[in-house]
Amino acid sequence: PSASTKASESILKYTALDDIPVGVKKLTDSFHKNGKTHSIQYRLNQLRNLYFVIKDNQDAICDALFKDFGRVPTESQILEIDGSLNELVHTMANLHNWLKPEPVKDLPITLKSNPIYIERIPYGVVLIISPFNYPFFLSFSAIIGAIAAGNVVVFKPSELTPHFSQLFTNLLSEALDDDLLFTINGSIPETTKALEQKYDKIMYTGNNAVGTIIAKKAAETLTPVILELGGKSPAFVLDDLSEKELTVVARRIAWGRFTNAGQTCVAVDYVLAHDSIKERLVREIVKVVKEEFYPELNKDNKDFTHIIHDRAVSNLSKIIKTTKGKIVVGGDVDEASRYVAPTVVDNVDWDDSTMKGEIFGPILPILSYSSLDEALSRLQSRHDTPLAQYIFTGGSTSRAKNPKLNKISQQIRSGGAVINDVLMHVALTNAPFGGIGSSGSGSYHGWFSFRAFTHERTTMEQKLWNDFVLKARYPPFTEKNQKL
Numbered sequence: 001p002s003a004s005t006k007a008s009e010s011i012l013k014y015t016a017l018d019d020i021p022v023g024v025k026k027l028t029d030s031f032h033k034n035g036k037t038h039s040i041q042y043r044l045n046q047l048r049n050l051y052f053v054i055k056d057n058q059d060a061i062c063d064a065l066f067k068d069f070g071r072v073p074t075e076s077q078i079l080e081i082d083g084s085l086n087e088l089v090h091t092m093a094n095l096h097n098w099l100k101p102e103p104v105k106d107l108p109i110t111l112k113s114n115p116i117y118i119e120r121i122p123y124g125v126v127l128i129i130s131p132f133n134y135p136f137f138l139s140f141s142a143i144i145g146a147i148a149a150g151n152v153v154v155f156k157p158s159e160l161t162p163h164f165s166q167l168f169t170n171l172l173s174e175a176l177d178d179d180l181l182f183t184i185n186g187s188i189p190e191t192t193k194a195l196e197q198k199y200d201k202i203m204y205t206g207n208n209a210v211g212t213i214i215a216k217k218a219a220e221t222l223t224p225v226i227l228e229l230g231g232k233s234p235a236f237v238l239d240d241l242s243e244k245e246l247t248v249v250a251r252r253i254a255w256g257r258f259t260n261a262g263q264t265c266v267a268v269d270y271v272l273a274h275d276s277i278k279e280r281l282v283r284e285i286v287k288v289v290k291e292e293f294y295p296e297l298n299k300d301n302k303d304f305t306h307i308i309h310d311r312a313v314s315n316l317s318k319i320i321k322t323t324k325g326k327i328v329v330g331g332d333v334d335e336a337s338r339y340v341a342p343t344v345v346d347n348v349d350w351d352d353s354t355m356k357g358e359i360f361g362p363i364l365p366i367l368s369y370s371s372l373d374e375a376l377s378r379l380q381s382r383h384d385t386p387l388a389q390y391i392f393t394g395g396s397t398s399r400a401k402n403p404k405l406n407k408i409s410q411q412i413r414s415g416g417a418v419i420n421d422v423l424m425h426v427a428l429t430n431a432p433f434g435g436i437g438s439s440g441s442g443s444y445h446g447w448f449s450f451r452a453f454t455h456e457r458t459t460m461e462q463k464l465w466n467d468f469v470l471k472a473r474y475p476p477f478t479e480k481n482q483k484l
């Protein structure tokens with residue numbers, strides 16, 4: 001085991017490999033045999049227990065995340081807990097409605113009197129694998145969707161946040177029936193063992209390399225997967241912004257990059273600014289970083305989160321070293337405390353190290369363009385389908401009235417898009433959140449989680465007295481039989 005696995009194991013109790021098939025089987029039997037999850041009341045009771053356990057332990061969650069990677073507690077509260085509890089309340093308030101069979105309009109081949117409807121039935125046993133970066137929000141939102149939909153859940157949190165994962169394991173087992181949820185803790189061996197079991201749906205959130213492993217493994221048993229992956233999400237800054245507007249844009253971009261020290265799947269990965277406003281934008285971003293957000297630009301700043309592990313620090317440090325001459329603010333690294341300063345890199349070229357893969361850290365490369373068409377074709381050929389795209393414009397936000405905005409949003413396919421802001425679409429309780437192409441497939445949140453974890457079963461009711469109307473379908477196909 002690596003040093004980080006050993007450190008994690010000293011805080012988080014890893015699940016014994018032999019216990020994994022036993023635990024999954026127990027849950028599978030529970031789904032099939034006791035059928036508890038078919039009851040709406042049971043689902044609601046479990047969700048309510050979860051609500052109170054989290055509500056009572058918010059500070060402990062923030063504290064655990066601070067221990068794990070110096071996560072600023074206010075960021076944990078605002079970006080993980082508040083939104084998650086809102087989504088839970090929304091789910092509970094709407095569950096009765098969501099479960100109502102949806103009537104299907106009569107079609108010519110059916111008879112008027114036959115009810116046809118879509119029922120949303122649980123898949124059965126769902127495996128949810130979550131990452132470290134928002135370990136509460138990303139797993140909680142999926143878990144409540146799966147429970148609301150009537151599934152039993154096998155849950156694998158990240159081993160990279162051992163304090164949080166141990167606390168969350170305890171809270172889940174305190175709140176939930178052990179016929180409903182089984183948590184598997186550990187790293188690659190435990191996850192691999194978990195993946196050897198049979199599920200009815202798998203949801204993975206994390207990086208693309210592991211996403212590929214999960215999708216291949218799931219394909220062996222034709223298990224459907226939801227993949228929530230990463231990518232390089234661009235922020236376009238158009239040439240039509242006033243001085244005053246650029247100040248706001250700079251603040252929003254800086255927040256979109258440096259929150260959680262850049263370890264956000266929908267973070268602004270890089271900026272593409274029109275060359276007529278680029279200088280002013282860079283000046284404003286530097287000002288925001290140095291004067292507004294982080295006046296003490298050092299490792300002791302309590303408002304800046306640290307990096308998850310040594311390997312990530314060393315990767316970020318390498319990127320910083322190769323871009324030395326272009327750094328306009330930041331650039332400091334303290335390996336001992338895993339601190340990487342908020343760093344802005346100006347005059348970036350498409351071939352620079354910052355533009356190779358998803359940065360996933362507090363480094364903001366800024367590129368300029370003179371021709372939007374050229375910039376778009378560069379982007380299409382390199383980072384085709386990011387998880388998010390952000391477009392800042394001083395003009396109309398209506399695509400019909402803003403041809404440049406229209407062109408970007410048409411030509412760049414992305415999981416989500418926000419005009420004149422960043423990140424906020426993730427917090428929408430009842431809008432689908434997910435990627436496209438390399439940034440993933442499938443989506444969730446609110447109703448869309450419920451949909452993601454249910455099968456849409458078309459059900460048709462027929463009468464037994466009406467065979468005379470249906471006789472034309474039976475052989476022999478004589479003329480007499482074909483007539484009504």
Ligand code: NAD
Nearest residue numbers: 130131132157158187188191206207210228229230231265
């Ligand atoms: P991570 O290292 O915590 O890994 C995620 C999960 O995969 C963990 O539970 C881990 O145990 C498991 N895992 C790791 N290696 C494995 C292997 N070889 N086989 C099986 N399981 C394995 O998190 P991460 O991947 O570093 O997270 C960061 C990435 O996730 C970024 O690319 C980010 O963009 C992406 N992300 C996407 C979303 C989204 O909603 N689309 C959200 C958050 C993060």
